[in-house]
Amino acid sequence: MVKNTGRPGYLQIADDLRAQIRGGALAPGSLLPSTAQLAERYDASLSVVKMAVGILRNEGLVIGQQGKGVFVRDAEVAPATAGALEGEVAELRTAVQDLSARLAKVEEQLATSTTHRPGRSSR
Template sequence: MVKHTGRPGYLQIADDLRSQICGGSLAPGSPLPSTAQLAAQYDASLSVVKMAVGILRNEGLVIGQQGKGVFVRDVDEAPVEDLAGEVAELRSAVQELSVRLARVEEQLTTSTERPS
């Protein structure tokens, strides 16, 4: 059930399903319950459940098969290494942008200061 913690329901559902997948309760190849079943289980709307499943798809933990349902991906198939690499690249890019922004701010401050 989705709790009223201030954290969006779709994130709570995604977290719970993710922990079930990582913990082995939902084994690779097994289907997720239907959207309607998940909505009933979590006492949430269909759109909230769809958003949660969408997050898991984006993370590469589940895969949808047209007309069949959504299935847990095999861990070997999930692009975990790719995600780790992407996160490292993003961190590096953010660090570089932070340095560049600091330089621009310094230049703006210097150029807008007027001698008294």
């Protein structure tokens, strides 16, 4: 059941399902309960449950199969996927830091060039 803790319900559900997967209660290859069953179990809406399962998909812990359901991924596959995501996030952070530094230089140059233009007089 989702608790009134201030933490969004979909995160609480994702945390609980993640703990069940890592704890072995939901073994690799096992089928997750349906969205409707999870919604009833957690006393949450279907959209909240779908968001929670989406998080687990993004983390590589579960995989959906059209018309069959959502299954727990093999433990050997999931950490590799998670590791790859961590690497991508690190690369993105580095790129953002680089772009931020470059933007700061451009802004500084623009500020300097607009305040000290030769031939312009202040009124």
